[in-house]
Amino acid sequence: MTPDLPEGIITRFRTLSLERLGRVEATWNSLIGGVQDHNALREVARDLHTLKGDSRMVGFDDVHVLSQKLEELFAVAGQLDYRVSDDLELVITMAIQFLGVLLRKKSGNAVSGIDLPGFVRQVDEVLRETRAVPTIAMPRTATIGKVRVPNVKVSMDRLSEPTRHRLAVAATNAYLEYLSARGTTSRTRLRGVWATLRDELSGMQSVPLEPVIDRHATTAQSLARELGKQVAVELELGAMRVESRVAEALDLAIVHLIRNALDHGIEPPPARVAAGKPAYGMIRIRAGEQLGMTVLEIEDDGAGIDLDAVRERAIERGLLRPERAATASDAELLDYIFHPGFTTRSMITEVSGRGVGMDAVKAALVRVGGNVSISTTKGHGSKVTLETPAPIRQIRAYQFLSPGGGVSLAVSARWTPVVEDGPARDALDPATAIQLAGSSRQTVLDLARPVRDLVLRLRWGFLEIALRAATEPVLVTADRICPTPDDYPLEVVAIDQQETILLRPEHLTSLVERTA
Amino acid sequence: MSVELPKSTSAVLSVDASFADGTLSSRFIGTADVEAKPYLDDVVKKLHEEALRLGANKVVIDFRELEFMNSSSFKVFVSWLALVQELPADKQYRIHLLSNPSMHWQRRSLAALSCFAVDLVAIET
Numbered sequence: 001m002t003p004d005l006p007e008g009i010i011t012r013f014r015t016l017s018l019e020r021l022g023r024v025e026a027t028w029n030s031l032i033g034g035v036q037d038h039n040a041l042r043e044v045a046r047d048l049h050t051l052k053g054d055s056r057m058v059g060f061d062d063v064h065v066l067s068q069k070l071e072e073l074f075a076v077a078g079q080l081d082y083r084v085s086d087d088l089e090l091v092i093t094m095a096i097q098f099l100g101v102l103l104r105k106k107s108g109n110a111v112s113g114i115d116l117p118g119f120v121r122q123v124d125e126v127l128r129e130t131r132a133v134p135t136i137a138m139p140r141t142a143t144i145g146k147v148r149v150p151n152v153k154v155s156m157d158r159l160s161e162p163t164r165h166r167l168a169v170a171a172t173n174a175y176l177e178y179l180s181a182r183g184t185t186s187r188t189r190l191r192g193v194w195a196t197l198r199d200e201l202s203g204m205q206s207v208p209l210e211p212v213i214d215r216h217a218t219t220a221q222s223l224a225r226e227l228g229k230q231v232a233v234e235l236e237l238g239a240m241r242v243e244s245r246v247a248e249a250l251d252l253a254i255v256h257l258i259r260n261a262l263d264h265g266i267e268p269p270p271a272r273v274a275a276g277k278p279a280y281g282m283i284r285i286r287a288g289e290q291l292g293m294t295v296l297e298i299e300d301d302g303a304g305i306d307l308d309a310v311r312e313r314a315i316e317r318g319l320l321r322p323e324r325a326a327t328a329s330d331a332e333l334l335d336y337i338f339h340p341g342f343t344t345r346s347m348i349t350e351v352s353g354r355g356v357g358m359d360a361v362k363a364a365l366v367r368v369g370g371n372v373s374i375s376t377t378k379g380h381g382s383k384v385t386l387e388t389p390a391p392i393r394q395i396r397a398y399q400f401l402s403p404g405g406g407v408s409l410a411v412s413a414r415w416t417p418v419v420e421d422g423p424a425r426d427a428l429d430p431a432t433a434i435q436l437a438g439s440s441r442q443t444v445l446d447l448a449r450p451v452r453d454l455v456l457r458l459r460w461g462f463l464e465i466a467l468r469a470a471t472e473p474v475l476v477t478a479d480r481i482c483p484t485p486d487d488y489p490l491e492v493v494a495i496d497q498q499e500t501i502l503l504r505p506e507h508l509t510s511l512v513e514r515t516a
Numbered sequence: 517m518s519v520e521l522p523k524s525t526s527a528v529l530s531v532d533a534s535f536a537d538g539t540l541s542s543r544f545i546g547t548a549d550v551e552a553k554p555y556l557d558d559v560v561k562k563l564h565e566e567a568l569r570l571g572a573n574k575v576v577i578d579f580r581e582l583e584f585m586n587s588s589s590f591k592v593f594v595s596w597l598a599l600v601q602e603l604p605a606d607k608q609y610r611i612h613l614l615s616n617p618s619m620h621w622q623r624r625s626l627a628a629l630s631c632f633a634v635d636l637v638a639i640e641t
Contacts (some may be wrong), residue, residue: 032587086586087624093587094628097594101632113601119631121623 007341009360013058017103020047024070025096031082032089044074051099057252057364062116063102069123070095076130084130091126094119096418113376164204164244168484168491173497175482176434179407198492205483206241206391209250209287209296213237216254220262220283229266230279233258236286246260246388249364250296253372256361257298258386260282265302265382269417275379277301293370294331294390298381306378307333317342332375338362351480393480397502398473399495400456404428408500409469410478410493415458417473420466424455427466434490434501458505465505478502518567529582533566535612538579540572544582548589560582560592564599572609579626581618581631590625597633613639 024047027040048071055063073092075086086090100120153200174197178190210451217233224231242250266281273279286301307330314320314336320328336342340359362372370388376496409430411417454469477501489507493500519540525574533542542563548556553557567575577584600608613630615622630637 014568043586086621090590090621090625090629091586093590097591098632101594111637114630115634118634120627122631126624186582252542417612427638 001413006340006359006363007361009357012057012340012357013054013060013360015507017051017054018386019360020051021096021099021103023047028092028096029500030353031077032084032093033349036082041078045071048074052337053252053255054360057360060102063099064196065120066099066102066116069120070099072127073123076127078380082129087126088130091123094124114416114466125297138144148393156267164201164490167197167204168201168482169488171482172484172488172490172492173237175501176490195324196461201482203269204394205480207244207247209233209240209242209247209294210237212242212251213254213285214245214256216251216258217283217285220258223259223496224262224266224281224361227262227267229281231262231281231283232267233268234282234284236284238287240289240294241391242388243368243391246294246370246391249368249370250386250388252364253361253386254298255427257357261298261300261302261382265300265304267303272409289390292390295480296386296388297383299381300385301381304380304382305334305337307376308379310334310336314340317318337374338372392397394477395493395502397476397478397493397495398456399476399478399500400473402433403453403470407431407434408498409494410476410495410500411467411473411505412502415460418457418459420455420457421453422469423453427455427468428508430501430503430508433456433503460506465508467505471515479486519570522555523564524555525558526555528552529555531555533563535566535570535572538572539574539576540567540570541576541578543578546581547583548585550586550588552590553588556589556592560596562571564596567572568603573592574610576612576614578614579622579627580614583619584621585593585625592627593629594632597629597636600636608636609639613637615627615641616638 006302021283023040027037027044028039030037048067052067052071055061056345067418070092073088073095077088078093080088090202098116101114102116121230125365142258164247171194172188175489176193178187181187181190217235220231220233233423261283264282267275267277267282269279282301285299286297286299288295310333311320311325311328312331314328315325317336317339319336319339321340337358340357342357342359358372365386368388370386373385373386375385376382380456395409398413398415398417399406399408399410407430452470454472456467456469456473458465458467476495477497479490481494482492486489486504487507489504491502491504493502517534519535519542520532521533521542524530526546529544529546529548531542531544536539540563542634546552563575566572590602597611600611611633614625615626617623626639
């Protein structure tokens with residue numbers, strides 16, 4: 001479970017999710033009893049989609065995995081017009097039960113005694129078998145309609161951060177192996193391994209924003225139709241890219257915000273025309289970059305937020321003293337929208353009032369180092385601004401050559417280097433450090449004898465470490481082509497397209513001490 | 517020692533049970549489908565109560581002569597596992613499912629069922 005989410009959000013998520021699951025189960029029981037209800041199926045699709053999104057937002061990872069599987073199962077069942085095999089019926093029924101068990105667990109994740117991966121394997125097996133069998137769907141007389149649920153695939157660029165870090169560490173080790181393989185026949189092969197891993201990782205560091213947003217724009221059209229509204233969604237996203245974890249937070253936020261805009265912002269066509277607006281409402285989603293942050297704006301030309309209703313609700317909830325109410329600024333009132341459980345009566349509707357709320361949207365963004373704000377003009381619409389950190393692609397660093405002069409090295413520019421003439425007894429040979437940091441005992445850098453013996457005395461706060469070097473350090477900008485975790489001693493960066501080993505001296509020393 | 521179970525209300529499912537050496541053994545014969553569901557509810561509830569009353573450390577469920585079990589009947593067993601999981605550790609008993617691997621439904625379904633409580637459930641063939 002995500003540790004920084006308030007317990008109130010978790011409790012509300014659990015309650016709402018169990019309600020959703022109850023509806024899914026009731027519909028499934030009707031389906032296997034031979035009764036199809038178009039509206040109920042649409043509700044199932046919506047409930048599962050929301051459950052999947054909400055669970056990811058609150059950090060119930062196993063619920064997220066299983067609800068995604070259940071979506072897939074329902075999609076396959078739908079393709080068969082719900083004339084399913086015993087196996088498919090069983091795993092859907094069991095998946096619903098399993099979700100119930102997980103939702104009731106404190107953390108929402110499988111605990112000792114529960115074998116979720118084993119169950120998911122069973123599900124995958126049934127899905128594979130079902131998809132492999134050619135079927136001719138015979139329409140049932142009782143069929144009213146069916147819902148298409150999109151298949152969800154996990155793409156490489158959605159790998160979790162820890163997985164990407166593990167790959168980066170493996171790539172770094174491959175690079176060290178390549179360096180140490182001078183004069184051997186495997187050098188070319190190791191270079192190829194390193195280059196492949198580096199390129200894969202480079203593509204994974206960030207993902208294009210447009211596909212993340214675009215699918216919700218498409219969904220918005222059908223949701224608007226359901227609400228008897230008309231809307232055009234305009235995207236101005238350019239080639240903006242964001243980190244995968246940020247994409248996930250934005251994905252969740254956008255679902256909620258589009259629903260809100262459609263449900264509460266955009267008016268029905270007659271009301272719009274009466275207000276002198278086009279019958280078609282407009283939602284504009286724009287992305288830009290500002291001071292190292294990716295800024296995403298979701299703006300609608302609807303009715304705007306009823307600040308009087310917000311004021312009234314804030315007083316009811318005890319968030320705002322009545323005597324302060326008249327003088328509360330618009331910004332202050334809008335801030336209440338992010339309080340846990342805060343909804344005005346008009347905000348609780350079939351479409352948008354059943355999610356985990358704006359407080360959870362904010363929590364998801366804050367978790368990735370971002371934030372959210374709202375501005376509104378009565379009668380003219382609202383604008384929600386989501387700010388998230390832009391992908392970190394470059395860092396400032398001091399570059400120098402190893403004692404033998406054969407390897408390009410660097411340290412982050414947060415260290416202050418002072419150059420001394422060597423030798424110094426306490427100075428660490430980077431080659432030794434790199435050798436220790438690599439995962440393989442075979443990683444030995446073949447450095448020549450020192451051409452110039454300098455000592456770089458590096459200071460950062462109370463930390464101090466001395467490294468041997470062949471050249472004086474030069475301040476440069478390095479591209480992070482293969483980011484390893486902050487606590488890993490090494491990372492391969494590119495400086496003027498030349499591969500360089502970035503050292504994290506604070507972790508090199510601990511390795512040396514541990515090994516000594 | 518024979519264990520008394522609810523009187524069968526199903527024409528397609530019969531269940532018997534006995535207790536010896538700390539093990540409550542039960543045999544399911546026939547088909548556990550929609551028609552048998554109310555009876556199954558009663559039987560499984562009673563088996564749990566008897567296991568607790570007798571202080572059983574193991575409950576053996578013999579499915580080898582059970583031709584089929586539908587998904588709603590499986591839910592009865594899922595609920596049962598949840599009940600056992602919630603018991604204090606000293607009251608919990610292990611559940612052994614005797615399976616006939618030649619029946620396809622048993623291979624898939626019992627394996628899926630065991631995922632709910634791998635610490636408690638063992639499948640024997």
